[in-house]
Amino acid sequence: MLVVQLFINGIQSGALYALIAVGFSLIFGCTRIFHFAHGATFTIAAYIFYYLYSMAQFHWVLAVLASTIGAIIFGVVLDRWIYAPIQRHEGSFFTVFVASLGIGIIVQNLIGMIFGRGFVSVATPLSESVELMPGLFVAPLSGLAIICMLVFFFALQVFLNRTHIGIAMRALSENPALVRIYGLNPRHLSTMVFAIGSVLVVPAAILTGAGSGLNPAIAHHVMLISLAATIVGGVGSMKGAALAGMLLGITENFALIYLGPQWSEAVTFVVLFLFILLRPSGFFGRAIAN
Amino acid sequence: MAWILKLVPRLVLGAAGISVATAVLAADITIGAAFPLSGPNASYGDIFGSGANLARDHINEDNLLGDKLRIQYEDTQALPQQGVISMNKLVNVARVPYVLSAFTGVSKAISTAAARTKTVAVNGGGVGPDLASLGAYFWNVIPLATDEVKAILPYLIKEKNLKKFVLIYVDDPLGEGIRKELETSLPKAGGELAESLSVPATMQQFAGIAARVRAANPDVIYIASYGSQQSQMIKQFRDNGIKQQIASYSAFSIPETNALPQAKGAVYTTQNIDWKSADPVTKRFVDDYQSKYNKLPSAYIANYYNAVRLFGLLASELKKKGEAITGENLLRQRNETKSFDLVGGKVTFAENGTVISPMQVNEIDGAGGKVVSVTGK
Secondary structure: OOHHHHHHHHHHHHHHHHHHHHHHHHHHHHHHOOOOOOEEEEEEHHHHHHHHHHHHHOOOHHHHHHHHHHHHHHHHHHHHHHHHHHHHHOHHHHHHHHHHHHHHHHHHHHHHHOOOOEEOOOOOOHHOOOEOOOOEEOOOHHHHHHHHHHHHHHHHHHHHOOOHHHHHHHHHOOOHHHHHOOOOOOOHHHHHHHHHHHHHHHHHHHHHHHHHOHHHHHHHHHHHHHHHHHHHOOOOHHHHHHHHHHHHHHHHHHHHHHHOHHHHHHHHHHHHOOOOOOOOOOOOOOOOOO | HHHHHHHHHHHHHHHHHHHHHHHHHHHHHHEEEEEEOOOOOHHHHHHHHHHHHHHHHHHHHHOOHHHHHHOOOOOOOOOOOHHHHHHHHHHHHHOOOOOOOOOOOHHHHHHHHHHHOOOOEEEEOOEEEEEEEEHOOEEEEOHHHHHHHHHHHHHHHOOOOOOOOEEEOOOHHHHHHHHHHHHHHHHHOOOOOEEEEOOOOOOOOOOHHHHHHHOOOOOEEEEOHHHHHHHHHHHHHHHOOOOOEEEEEEEHHHHHHOOOOOHOOEEEEEEOOOOOOOOOHHHHHHHHHHHHOOOOOOOHHHHHHHHHHHHHHHHHHHHHHOOOHHHHHHHHHHHHHEEEEEOOOOEEEEOOEOOOOOOEEEEOOOOOOOEEEEOOO
């Protein structure tokens, strides 16, 4: 029963990791911006929901809406007013990365100042597990996490493959100059990518707030998983990032059968190193030759 | 030329202002505090600082030292490497003779710098047993894990008849210290350590560990962690169907853990302090803390109040003798004075620089907590 329990736990963690990683991978794949502040978007969305739903007692729909708007505004503001000016002046990958890292730290401290630096959680009966059969406990949140992951992932696939703007976004990752020749504005597309990438993190942020609880420093873990899943999945591949997120979640939990819990995070990096050594392009990444 | 004529007097006045400010600072007596002020354990820094600041205010109000006492805070993030950076800044740049320290890993990391530079480091928050053997310049104003574990075992095993334990401990010197203590003390007390699971300090997902704990079917889950992580563990364990008794040490005394609905019924140890005591030091501390924060203080707050008050008492004695306030002189004076009037009553230091105190077992009841057992009185 322990194996089944850990598999279910792994699927739940993996679904959340997948949602986080897909957003990061979309932004990085399309814009080549190492958006380290993706973790900060997660924290902002989670704390907005926590404040409105748990503290201000708003209806959950309003709290979700506000959380989504907050995440979009944060992502778009960063793209327009932080990353774009840096890229206009010198365009260094590392300057943008350092700016993003700095913003992540600023957000962590601001959240700490506003909401306190301790642990908070969104109180909901959905996080309480039900014993389905002897020794097998499953919380309704697990099902919600999986449903959210499937819905958002397929909606994203449809958007990227079936809409003009989605196709333009994919083109942006291939050749921004060519996108401009076709009369499209790469800057507008980049803003759209940031908005969608930020929305993808919202369900994971809300479900994490309800399931595991929050603290202002939670973004570090989020970024760790996003980074690992993006590389394992293949840089720029949404499908790869989603699968890698699931793989990391399941591996992390399955490791508990044979190893002590102190190894569960290390297992994530073992998977990462194995991919770097044996399949550097990841699940669905393309080999690049210069 | 006119702008130069306007600028020069401003620069002169500015420079004069800076030199006056420097002169004021030079007359102050500064001690250091290496606390977590950011990261997942930052809430401890706020708690520790509230006790230290209250003692500083009392010392300055009483004009105990003649000069103003200042505390220079440095952020360790509860990480040993950041602790060493903070300590170097405090002893080499600020040249403080006395540093408040917290967390077992950080305290161990800074203890070598304390010994090398003959700077007194005082811990009021870390409880790893190793902290008792870090040299003459490292003092503890908090009972260590050995005392905490020994205090809770009779309550759980004899009074509540709970014998089978699972330990979840953070993979650092504190967690290791508690594991060793439980492995030694549990069999002697009539209990059994069924399983001990170590977790990294950064871990945040505990649903999988909850499955392992359920499989072990213990009577008690002893959590040896701190900060946000311990609250996450409690919430996720309860959400994942663990109904058994949860127990821990003084790290559970922080408000965020006490306020957690899932923590109701959990028990933890702290040193025994009677907040209603008529002793003037304790009464002033409790009254002023309550009027400032509108709640009762915790043992951590008293510890850091005591650590700063201890400095005030020692430095005051040195000033009376006309001696410099250095780490060496503070240590000599501590050995001479023997006992000190601190919050909780008279305190005496053992030779290894550690205080001995009665202990109490507290239960989180969702209404400020209650004392369920007192030992060592």
